[in-house]
Amino acid sequence: MDSQPSGNSLELLFIETDEFYFSIKGNDDSVKYGDLKSLTVLVEGKVYEVDSNKYLCFKEYTNYEIVIERKGKAAIEFYHENPNIRNKVTPTGRGGNILSGIINFKGDIGYSDLYIKINGKIHMKVTIEVLPSKIDYKEDYKAILQDVNEEIYNLAYGFLSRTYLGAEINNKIGNSYTEFYSILNYVYERLMKAIDIVIYNPHHELTKDARVYKYQSLKNISMDTIKWIEKRPHLLENINGKYIPTEALQVTKQVTLDTKENKYLKFMLIKIIEKIDMFIKTYSSSYWNKDSDIIDKLTIMKRGINKRLKTSFLNNVNSDYRNTSISMVFSMANGYKDIYKYYLMLQKGLSINSNIFSLSMKELSLLYEYWCFIKINSLLRKKYKLISSDFITVNREGIFVSLKKGTTSTLKYENPKTKETFKVCYNSIKSTRAIKSGSDNEGSRTVTQKPDNILVLDKQGSENAYEFIFDAKYKIDTSKEYQKKYGGIGPKEEDINTMHRYRDAIVYRNKKTETLNNSVFGAFVLFPYKDEQEYRNHDFYKSIEEVNIGGIPFLPSTTSLMEEFLDNLINESGYSNFERSLDSTGREEYIKEEYFKDRNVLVGALRNKEQLKVNLESKFYHTSCSNVNLAEHNVKFIALAQSKRQFGDEAGIIYYGKVSEIKIMQRNAIKELPSESEDDYYVFQIEEWKKLDKKIEVKGYQVLKVLYTTEFLLNNASVVTDLCIRSKEEYRLWQELKRVNFLTETQIGEKLSNDSSIKGFKSDEIKIEIDNSNIRVEVNNNVKEFTREEFNRKPREVMRRIMKMNC
Numbered sequence: 001m002d003s004q005p006s007g008n009s010l011e012l013l014f015i016e017t018d019e020f021y022f023s024i025k026g027n028d029d030s031v032k033y034g035d036l037k038s039l040t041v042l043v044e045g046k047v048y049e050v051d052s053n054k055y056l057c058f059k060e061y062t063n064y065e066i067v068i069e070r071k072g073k074a075a076i077e078f079y080h081e082n083p084n085i086r087n088k089v090t091p092t093g094r095g096g097n098i099l100s101g102i103i104n105f106k107g108d109i110g111y112s113d114l115y116i117k118i119n120g121k122i123h124m125k126v127t128i129e130v131l132p133s134k135i136d137y138k139e140d141y142k143a144i145l146q147d148v149n150e151e152i153y154n155l156a157y158g159f160l161s162r163t164y165l166g167a168e169i170n171n172k173i174g175n176s177y178t179e180f181y182s183i184l185n186y187v188y189e190r191l192m193k194a195i196d197i198v199i200y201n202p203h204h205e206l207t208k209d210a211r212v213y214k215y216q217s218l219k220n221i222s223m224d225t226i227k228w229i230e231k232r233p234h235l236l237e238n239i240n241g242k243y244i245p246t247e248a249l250q251v252t253k254q255v256t257l258d259t260k261e262n263k264y265l266k267f268m269l270i271k272i273i274e275k276i277d278m279f280i281k282t283y284s285s286s287y288w289n290k291d292s293d294i295i296d297k298l299t300i301m302k303r304g305i306n307k308r309l310k311t312s313f314l315n316n317v318n319s320d321y322r323n324t325s326i327s328m329v330f331s332m333a334n335g336y337k338d339i340y341k342y343y344l345m346l347q348k349g350l351s352i353n354s355n356i357f358s359l360s361m362k363e364l365s366l367l368y369e370y371w372c373f374i375k376i377n378s379l380l381r382k383k384y385k386l387i388s389s390d391f392i393t394v395n396r397e398g399i400f401v402s403l404k405k406g407t408t409s410t411l412k413y414e415n416p417k418t419k420e421t422f423k424v425c426y427n428s429i430k431s432t433r434a435i436k437s438g439s440d441n442e443g444s445r446t447v448t449q450k451p452d453n454i455l456v457l458d459k460q461g462s463e464n465a466y467e468f469i470f471d472a473k474y475k476i477d478t479s480k481e482y483q484k485k486y487g488g489i490g491p492k493e494e495d496i497n498t499m500h501r502y503r504d505a506i507v508y509r510n511k512k513t514e515t516l517n518n519s520v521f522g523a524f525v526l527f528p529y530k531d532e533q534e535y536r537n538h539d540f541y542k543s544i545e546e547v548n549i550g551g552i553p554f555l556p557s558t559t560s561l562m563e564e565f566l567d568n569l570i571n572e573s574g575y576s577n578f579e580r581s582l583d584s585t586g587r588e589e590y591i592k593e594e595y596f597k598d599r600n601v602l603v604g605a606l607r608n609k610e611q612l613k614v615n616l617e618s619k620f621y622h623t624s625c626s627n628v629n630l631a632e633h634n635v636k637f638i639a640l641a642q643s644k645r646q647f648g649d650e651a652g653i654i655y656y657g658k659v660s661e662i663k664i665m666q667r668n669a670i671k672e673l674p675s676e677s678e679d680d681y682y683v684f685q686i687e688e689w690k691k692l693d694k695k696i697e698v699k700g701y702q703v704l705k706v707l708y709t710t711e712f713l714l715n716n717a718s719v720v721t722d723l724c725i726r727s728k729e730e731y732r733l734w735q736e737l738k739r740v741n742f743l744t745e746t747q748i749g750e751k752l753s754n755d756s757s758i759k760g761f762k763s764d765e766i767k768i769e770i771d772n773s774n775i776r777v778e779v780n781n782n783v784k785e786f787t788r789e790e791f792n793r794k795p796r797e798v799m800r801r802i803m804k805m806n807c
Helices: 140-166 177-200 223-230 260-284 292-310 336-348 361-381 432-437 480-486 493-505 539-547 560-571 574-579 609-618 644-650 720-724 728-740 788-793 795-805
Strands: 010-016 020-026 031-033 039-043 046-048 054-056 063-070 076-079 090-092 098-104 110-118 121-131 205-214 236-239 242-245 247-256 350-353 385-389 392-395 398-402 409-414 421-426 453-458 465-472 507-509 516-518 520-527 549-553 601-605 620-624 637-642 652-666 680-696 706-709 745-747 760-762 766-770 774-779 782-787
Touching (some): 010 121, 020 110, 076 098, 140 361, 177 292, 177 336, 223 247, 260 336, 361 385, 361 409, 361 421, 361 453, 361 465, 361 560, 465 493, 493 520, 520 539, 549 560, 609 620, 644 652, 680 720, 706 720, 720 745, 728 760, 728 766, 728 788, 728 795, 774 788, 774 795, 782 788, 782 795, 788 795
Parallel strands (some): 350 398, 465 520, 520 549
Antiparallel strands (some): 010 020, 020 063, 031 054, 039 046, 063 098, 110 121, 205 247, 385 409, 392 398, 409 421, 421 453, 453 465, 507 516, 620 680, 637 652, 652 680, 760 766, 766 774
């Protein structure tokens, strides 16, 4: 029994028995040399060993040829549990003496049995192991499964921590023993720490002990004693001119730990011990094979809880809980609230509406898909606040975790820095805009698209959400031709093409224009590969920056590129998100040069509160003709600037209006605000005064006479100096810096005038100076310079480098 070369392909295995010859042929990648074995051969129940210096390494998605030639006349048959493999090996030739065929295990990973039957009875069984080509079979499979298990319980635990006080307590067995063991195994160490916290700092109460003693036996007198005697004057005797009571009440106070909270605490711990006992009893009497490690582990857990019950103050606490109730101690006190939470978890159980824990190694592709969704959310939860989730629900039956192929799950987050919200959707078959519109025809106008994960970002200043697809593909291409073409191992070409299809096919109907627009700004393949540094040079990684289509390696040991990319998407502005798309929805919102050129808004200063009142009531604004140059500026709007000196806390720009008519009048002709001056004034008649959505604050500088700005800046500025922004580059810098520090100041020079321009920006950490051709950045004495041309070509890249200076 040995492996022999044969023809153009390699004969991996050759077996001869009394009844037939059996061989498996494949390529030379399937043979490795060493002391490992990957198959077992049984002939009529007897084990045969293969050559010990060869390791037959069967791979997924690889063709193998099976040839079986019978020696006699007995009926010969090939069998495999998978009909797609079984039916591939069929009789060939006229005599029917040979069975042959090409088999492929596809993505089925793990052990596989090949049977040869003689006259309908199993004569030989060959057990081989099919290994994955993308991940480390022994390590990464276990790591993925462990990650899934850990994150499922983390999510359930976190959810329950916010909701457990509203749950109803009962002592029915609400979960199976399997669930109980799984949850206990997860929370046990935390439970022990919580019990220890309570033991070192238990809840206590002061109790009063009131007894009547003979006067000579009284040890201390309190107000309770005096009040008691006042009500019983007949007990007083006149002895040597003094009234002394024959007896009196003595009240003593003492600390007790026998409180209702401690009683209920002891009851909970006893119930946990009883359930452990029931588990051990049921498990020990079951007919299946018992695992002594499980029994030993449970015994140690029980012993740990018992020890704390018997060697602490809890030993002297009454365990009768019937007259107790849940108090604020269980919602606020250290240790108590945690024990209560774990008790609820153990009582209510955890139900997982998924096949996630029944998946075998044969279904690694689906397990990888589940893991990608769970791990993405794990990375996000480290930095961002989880607001809501339909992934986890709780009711009186228990805690339910829903993760199932074909079922949409959504988790919503908040960015603590910007207060913007975003969400991650699993298995959503539509664009989120299509979902909001309620149309079944939207999402795709042709074939339904079902990406695995969609990141949906809502950005300040934009009505549109920015959607990015992360699709799990348990495939990589390791061929030499592929590596030469793209610069290394990476995702398959067809999967990259699928990302292009997703971006083009997923659409929504724009309510303003009634046209269909793309809603996806980028799509990326998540694939199993370990070498992140090497992959940085891959064409499909570089393409992410260029066209926002590409691949990102993602495994339990390979998450840094993905985490970095998610942070970039979430923390950059909506404009940077927009720039990732070649041609997507929202173009009408994108910053254009004309937003800063047509300075048709006149911001005028007010002399006092009386002028503001008259201007608003009479719908006009007036200023000296010497202040305004109508030849250069076609004034269409007036905004009123209220100074700090005259308006105090009401300072800023609040009111604006559209100009309906412009007149030139002598100042003394403006009767609403009498004056003896004969100077010429412009009087701007206003259609209607309106309030800005958000007041423009006065900080550092204020409008002395007039200032020209644009309608776009009037509606987007935060501080009055922001109205001086004159280019797209300046606006982009201002937008990005505000996301890092909302208190970013706009620098304009000595004073604010109608020709003021931006000199730079400043916050606590960053100082930026701008001139006609360069942008100079200083962070903690670290200085870098960028050209305006460089910023125009790659604004996101320049901003990323600036932000790294601030890390």
